[in-house]
Amino acid sequence: MMQRLFFILGLAFSVFAKAELTIEITQGIASSIPISVVPFQTTASTSSGDVLDDVIRNDLQRSGHFAVLAPNDMLSHPHTEDDLYFRDWRLLKQEYVVMGVTTELANGQFQVRYQLFDVFNERELLTQTLKGTQQQIRDVAHRISDAIYEQLTGIRGAFSTKIAYVTTNPERTRFNLSIADSDGAREKIILSSKYSIFSPSWAPDGKRIAYVMLEDAGSRVYLQDITTGKKELISSNKGLNSAPAFSPDGNKLALTLSKDGNPEIYVVDLTTRKWLRVTNHYGIDTEPNWMPDGKHIIFTSGRSGNPQIYRKNLETGYVERLTFEGHYNARARLAQDGRFLVLVHQAQAGGDFHIASLDLTRGLLQILSSGTYLDESPSVSPNGVMVMYAAKHNKRSILAAVSVDGDVKFLVPSKSGDVREPAWGPYPN
Amino acid sequence: MPLHFTDPTSFKIPMIGSACIIGILLFLLMTEWIGDEEKVVKRPQHIAARIVQMNKPKPKAAPVKSVKKPAAPKQVKKADKPKPKPKPIKNVEKAQTQVKAKEPAKPLPLPGTDFLEALEQEEAQKALNDVLQKEAQAKQAKEQQDQVADYSSQINALIQSVWRFPPSAKHDEEVVLRVYLVPTGEVTEVFLLQSSGNAALDRSAEQAVWKVAHFPVPQDAALFEKEFRQIVLKLKPENARL
Numbered sequence: 001m002m003q004r005l006f007f008i009l010g011l012a013f014s015v016f017a018k019a020e021l022t023i024e025i026t027q028g029i030a031s032s033i034p035i036s037v038v039p040f041q042t043t044a045s046t047s048s049g050d051v052l053d054d055v056i057r058n059d060l061q062r063s064g065h066f067a068v069l070a071p072n073d074m075l076s077h078p079h080t081e082d083d084l085y086f087r088d089w090r091l092l093k094q095e096y097v098v099m100g101v102t103t104e105l106a107n108g109q110f111q112v113r114y115q116l117f118d119v120f121n122e123r124e125l126l127t128q129t130l131k132g133t134q135q136q137i138r139d140v141a142h143r144i145s146d147a148i149y150e151q152l153t154g155i156r157g158a159f160s161t162k163i164a165y166v167t168t169n170p171e172r173t174r175f176n177l178s179i180a181d182s183d184g185a186r187e188k189i190i191l192s193s194k195y196s197i198f199s200p201s202w203a204p205d206g207k208r209i210a211y212v213m214l215e216d217a218g219s220r221v222y223l224q225d226i227t228t229g230k231k232e233l234i235s236s237n238k239g240l241n242s243a244p245a246f247s248p249d250g251n252k253l254a255l256t257l258s259k260d261g262n263p264e265i266y267v268v269d270l271t272t273r274k275w276l277r278v279t280n281h282y283g284i285d286t287e288p289n290w291m292p293d294g295k296h297i298i299f300t301s302g303r304s305g306n307p308q309i310y311r312k313n314l315e316t317g318y319v320e321r322l323t324f325e326g327h328y329n330a331r332a333r334l335a336q337d338g339r340f341l342v343l344v345h346q347a348q349a350g351g352d353f354h355i356a357s358l359d360l361t362r363g364l365l366q367i368l369s370s371g372t373y374l375d376e377s378p379s380v381s382p383n384g385v386m387v388m389y390a391a392k393h394n395k396r397s398i399l400a401a402v403s404v405d406g407d408v409k410f411l412v413p414s415k416s417g418d419v420r421e422p423a424w425g426p427y428p429n
Numbered sequence: 430m431p432l433h434f435t436d437p438t439s440f441k442i443p444m445i446g447s448a449c450i451i452g453i454l455l456f457l458l459m460t461e462w463i464g465d466e467e468k469v470v471k472r473p474q475h476i477a478a479r480i481v482q483m484n485k486p487k488p489k490a491a492p493v494k495s496v497k498k499p500a501a502p503k504q505v506k507k508a509d510k511p512k513p514k515p516k517p518i519k520n521v522e523k524a525q526t527q528v529k530a531k532e533p534a535k536p537l538p539l540p541g542t543d544f545l546e547a548l549e550q551e552e553a554q555k556a557l558n559d560v561l562q563k564e565a566q567a568k569q570a571k572e573q574q575d576q577v578a579d580y581s582s583q584i585n586a587l588i589q590s591v592w593r594f595p596p597s598a599k600h601d602e603e604v605v606l607r608v609y610l611v612p613t614g615e616v617t618e619v620f621l622l623q624s625s626g627n628a629a630l631d632r633s634a635e636q637a638v639w640k641v642a643h644f645p646v647p648q649d650a651a652l653f654e655k656e657f658r659q660i661v662l663k664l665k666p667e668n669a670r671l
Contacts (some may be wrong), residue, residue, distance in 0.1 A: 020607075020659060020660065020661045021577065021581065021656045021657065021660045021661065022660070022661040022662075022663060023581050023584055023585050023588075023660060023661070023662050023663070024585070024662075024663045024665070025585055025588050025589055025592065025662060025663065025664045025665070026665045026666075026667040026668075027589045027592075027666075027667060027668050028589060028592035028593060028594040028598075028633075028637070028664070028666050028668065028669075029590075029591075029592065029593045029594075030593075030594065030596070030598075030666075030668065030669065030670070031593060033593060033595070065595075065596050095593070095636060118632065118636065120635075120636040120639040120640055121632065121635055121636055121639060125632075151629070152595065152629060153595045153596050153597055153629055154595050154596075154597030154598070154627050154628065154629030154630065155595075155596060155597045336671070339671070359670075385596070405596070405670055
C-alpha cells in the first residue's frame with residue numbers, strides 16, 4: 001500500500017521535475033488568411049442574379065483579412081465531405097475551405113447548408129443551414145460571411161451592416177441620403193432634397209439616422225426614422241447646428257452649436273430635450289464623438305492654434321489632448337473599443353489630407369489612405385476593422401475604404417455624381 | 430545387394446554411408462556457426478566496446494559444439510535401434526573417430542581462457558577509460574546542449590515562417606502546445622496545453638505545427654528520446670498590432 005503511494009508520488013514528482021524542451025515562438029505573420037469558397041452546388045434557379053458564393057467570396061476578399069482563391073484555380077469543386085481531399089487544398093496552400101449546397105424549397109424560398117473546414121487540422125469548424133427568399137440571397141450570403149469571418153479571425157463580422165451616404169448630381173441641385181449594403185449593393189434612397197445634406201449619423205439601434213440639412217434659413221439637425229421616413233427636428237438654433245453623434249445608449253445626441261458666438265459642443269437628451277453645454281472655450285470646438293463608455297466625448301478643437309483631437313470626461317470635466325503629431329488632426333472616430341482613433345490628418349501646412357489611425361495605447365500614428373486626396377469624413381465599421389471615407393478621385397468625390405491596419409484599400413463603386421459623407425451603420429439586431 | 434534384416438552385415442555399407450552423412454552434416458553445422466558468428470561480429474562494427482563483448486560468445490559456441498557432440502552418438506543410437514548388437518562395435522569405432530575428429534575442434538574453448546584474461550584487461554581498460562569517458566561525456570553533454578539549441582532554433586524559425594495569427598491576436602497573448610514527434614521528426618499529435626482565450630489564435634498555432642508537419646530533430650536516437658520525443662511550444666504573437 002505504502003509502496004504504491006510512494007510510486008504514485010514519485011511518478012507525480014517526476015512529471016513535475018522533468019523539464020520538457022520548451023521552444024518559444026514570438027513572431028508570426030499577420031497577412032491574409034488563404035481561404036477557398038467552392039462554388040455552391042445549386043438546384044435553385046436564382047432570379048435576382050446574385051450568386052451566393054460570389055457574394056461570400058467578395059465579402060471575405062474585401063475584408064482584407066482573407067486571400068480568396070478564384071474558383072478556376074481550384075483542383076476540384078467538392079460539395080460534400082466525401083469529395084473533400086485535404087491534401088489537394090494543402091497543395092494549393094489553402095488553410096480553410098468552404099463548401100455549400102443550395103436547394104430550392106416550396107413557396108419560392110431556398111435553403112443553404114454550408115460547411116467550413118480547417119485544412120491543416122483536418123476538421124470541420126462550422127456548419128449551418130439557413131433559409132431565405134430569393135430577395136434575401138445577399139442577406140444570407142452576408143450572414144454566412146459574418147459567421148466564417150468571426151470563426152476564423154476572432155472578430156465579429158460586419159458584412160451584414162449598412163452604410164449611409166450622401167449623393168449629389170453633377171449640377172449639385174439634388175441631394176440624396178442613401179442606404180446600402182456595406183459592399184455598396186442594394187442602394188436605397190431614404191431622403192431626397194434640394195438642400196445640401198451633411199453628417200449622417202446612425203442611432204445605435206440602426207433604425208434612425210440623424211443628419212444636418214443646410215436650408216435657406218440656416219443649418220438644421222433632423223432625426224429620421226429609416227423605415228417610416230418620418231423626420232423630426234432636433235436643433236434649429238441660431239448659427240451653426242451640426243455634427244450630430246449618438247451616445248452609445250442611443251438616448252442622447254452630441255451636437256455642435258454656435259449660438260453663443262463660437263462653435264461649442266452640446267449634448268441633448270432626446271427624451272427630455274434638456275441641453276447640456278460640454279465645452280466652453282474661445283477656440284472652435286466641434287465634431288463630437290462618444291467613447292464606448294458613454295462618459296467621454298472626443299472632439300476637434302482649435303484651442304492650440306490648429307485643429308487637434310481632445311477628449312473630455314463628462315463627469316469630471318477633465319480635458320485631455322490626444323493628438324500631437326501633425327499640423328492638422330480632425331473628425332476623429334473611434335475603433336476597437338476606443339483603442340484607435342481614426343482621423344483626418346495633415347502632416348504639415350499645405351500638405352495632403354489623409355486618413356490616419358492613432359493607436360492611443362502605443363501612441364503610433366499611421367497614415368492609411370493613399371492614391372486619393374482631400375480625404376474626409378472617415379467612418380469606422382462597428383467591428384473596428386475597416387474605415388470608409390470620402391475622397392477625390394478623377395475629379396469626382398467617391399467613397400473609398402481602408403482597413404484600420406492600412407493593408408487593404410478599395411474604392412466603392414458609384415454610378416454617377418459625387419458620393420460623400422459615409423456613415424457606417426451598427427450591427428443589425 | 431539385397432538388405433536382409435536378419436543379416437547385420439548387409440547394413441555395413443548403409444551404416445558407413447549414414448555415418449559419413451552425419452559427419453558431413455556435423456561438420457557443415459560447425460562451419461556454418463563459425464561463419465554466422467563472424468557476421469554477427471561485423472554488424473556492430475561501429476561500437477568498439479561491443480566487438481570485445483561479442484567475442485565472448487565464441488568460446489561459448491565451443492561448449493555448444495560439445496553439446497552437439499553428444500547429439501552425434503544419439504543419432505548413432507537411433508541408427509542402432511533397428512539393429513542388434515553386432516553393429517555397435519562398429520558404431521563405437523565410428524564414434525571414436527568422430528570424437529577424435531571433434532577433439533581438434535575443441536581447441537576453441539582455449540580462446541575462452543584468453544577471453545577471461547581479455548575480460549580482466551577490458552575491465553582494467555574500462556577503469557582507465559572511465560576517467561577519459563567522464564571527460565568525453567562532459568564534452569558530449571555540451572555538444573548535446575548545442576545540438577538541442579540548434580534544432581530548437583531551427584524549429585522556431587520554421588514555425589515563425591508559417592504561423593499566421595489572426596487579426597484579433599494581441600501581442601501579450603500566449604498559446605502553449607505540446608507536440609509529439611517520431612524519430613523522423615514527423616508530428617503525430619498536437620495537444621493544447623494552455624489556451625490563449627482566443628480560439629482563432631489557438632487554432633492558428635495548432636495549424637502552424639501541422640503546416641511544418643516535419644520538424645528537424647537530431648539523428649542521435651538517445652538525444653531524440655531525451656529531448657525531442659515531446660516538446661512544448663509557446664507561441665506569442667509579439668508582433669501583433671493589438
